[in-house]
Amino acid sequence: MARYHIETYGCTSNRGESREIERRLRDAGHHRTDLAEADVAILNTCTVVEKTERNMLRRAEELEAEVADLIVTGCMALAQGEEFADIDAQVLHWEEVPTAVTNGECPTTTPDAEPILDGEIGILPIARGCMSNCSYCITKFATGRIDSPPVEANVEKARALVHAGASEIRVTGQDTGVYGWDEGERKLPELLDRICAIDGDFRVRLGMANPGGIHGIHEELVEVFADNEKLYNFIHLPVQSGSDDVLEEMRRQHRVGKFREIVETFDDRLDHWTLSTDFIVGFPTETDADHEQSMELLREVRPEKINVTRFSKRPGTDAADMKGLGGQTKKDRSKAMSELKMDVVGEAYGSMVGERHEVLVVEEGTGDSVKCRDGAYRQLIVQHAGEHGVEPGDFLTVEVTGAQSVYAFATPVSTPESDEDLAIAD
Template sequence: MASYHIETYGCTSNRGESRQIEQALREGGHYPADGPAEADVAILNSCTVVEKTERNMLRRAEELQEQTADLIVTGCMALAQGEEFDEAGIDAQILHWDEVPEAVLNGECPTVAPDTQPILEGEIGILPIARGCMSNCSYCITKFATGRVDSPPVEENVEKARALVHAGAKEIRITGQDTAVYGWDDGDRKLPELLDRICTEIDGEFRVRVGMANPGGIHGIHEELADVFARHDKLYNFIHAPVQSGSDDVLEEMRRQHRVEKFREVVAAFDDRLDYWTLSTDFIVGFPTETDADHEASMELLREIRPEKVNVTRFSKRPGTDADEMKGLGGTLKKERSKEMSAVKREIVGEVHENMVGTTQDVLVVEEGTGDSVKCRDGAYRQIIVQHADEYDLSPGDFATVEVTDHQTMYAFGKPIST
């Protein structure tokens, strides 16, 4: 868990994005600090409307850098003129706003509180299926708060999902520290059974997104799980399996429960069964024992697997963890490695969305966007923005068919078509 401080400048759109960042951080178990000096990470949601504003953003970034351990800059100036922060000597991660929560997570599992219950927010139902994990990662502080996995019965979670759908949920987000080890405490990993029963036993038109599942947890049920995804259109063809490194030596020092070959086998199972799907994965750059060769192994794995969504995080120590006692790498080296990996990531993700242009996708409208736009998710959970939504009478909860007309690096644009 981490404490955060967030500052927002500019328009209503930026304020809305900050609210969504905070919502995701709170869902992950993070909490707001009293100010930047007390925060593990500071987030600057920037504006760039005029030159004076740019100067103010750079000055404020410098101030925040002096007050907090880690700085993330997002928003308009970060995306349009991110190089100016680097040129000003500001050591910050420059991220698209929807990448911020994963970066703050710092490779750790999200935290589900003991009394966490399903939540309905608009058209989105959040269903925590278990608490705790089976891992003992050397860098993760979350385990101190959550302990070992504690899994309610499958029937109980199916009924919770049913209640969310009956209450109006069109998208159910399955969450947990590690969804893949659901049921492990009872001697049997039950995620495939849970997903199969939600899709077959609950009436209604809705979609299901599975939250973070560590490769070590998925491996062993990866073929069965991929079969479930292939059977059910209600499941988004999307998995978030954080590999964290392409080096087995680093994975061992991290005390991850998988090695690179197991990760490859998980990916291969889904590649074999699904024609159109999204792999989301994470890399931690600059772990204390990471050598140049280890970093290059991560770069090679990224280029080989080419995941459709990638979160790149610079290693940051957490108090009380074993990795906190390790001699860290210099900030400049971590920054250089992060920039190199992020450049390849943008190339890969941009190519993914470019290849979507001209295709037709069935989508679910999940939330309002900026101005008169809506954010949609296609069958592989890729984000498609529909502009001028009022003209098409589209609002959250609607299903539609769109033609993908354009893209930016992180998402695509679509136009509804008649079917």
């Protein structure tokens, strides 16, 4: 788990994004601290005037000298990211920041692993702990081995969230794919099936599942996806490297072949689905050839969501004792993969323009906008939501009108009001 320091400059929108970053970091078990004690610093920037830009660059330089890892986000990072080229920092969209802070580690659920209702979103931790022993991960020291409550207990928690008003259930855990291993049987397909059978109009998103845990149940699992419209066709499958040699040094429980088998199975069975994956660049034993294998895997598989994390040492882990790569090497590899990532993801969202999709409005965005998710959990932004009478919890049909690198813009072609009028007319 990381200790983070965050600084926010600029408008209310920036402050709201920083609050969301912090919420996700806290949910993942990370802790805010003073700069002197931080593992990572997060600078949320503003770019209103030239003087502000100079101040942002100066502050980034100061933070770079104080911490091992610096992440720069916000308006200046997105509009003028090249200005930070001489600073040893990751320049990221704010939604990518929480994953980058984790250093490829599993998320850490709340100590009591109880569900939480956050607006329309119900957070359902289904278990605590994992079955892995990754050489770079400090989370295992806090959570231990997998501890899986009975399926029925988790179904009742999900039902309570739906009855409390959740329109989206997020199934979370350190590694959802190994749910039930401590009882001698992997029970994730059964759990998802039963959650989807709960009465109500809601959607279910499966949280991170390591390839080593999913492989062996992936054929059964994909049938659950195919059979349940409530389940987003989305899976977060962190491969971490395209090199089997690096995966061995990381002590990951899979190799690239298993990852490919899972992806191919989902490709064969589902018409539209989203693959989310993670890469760690600059692991101590990663060679140029290893890095190129990761780049080639990314080019071939072309996930719709990609998290790129620059390796950093966590105290007490075995990887912390390895001789690390130089900071410039990690920076160069991170930049190369991040550029490829933007091309791959941008292509995926660009291909949606002109299409119509059924979406769920999950939360408010910046200004008068809302964030929506289609059946494959791709993010679509509807602007001027108030004019359309659209708010979180609504289901509607939209047409995709434009795309950015990590999301698309859409306009409603049916709204909750129009659907209600049609029902009355019928």
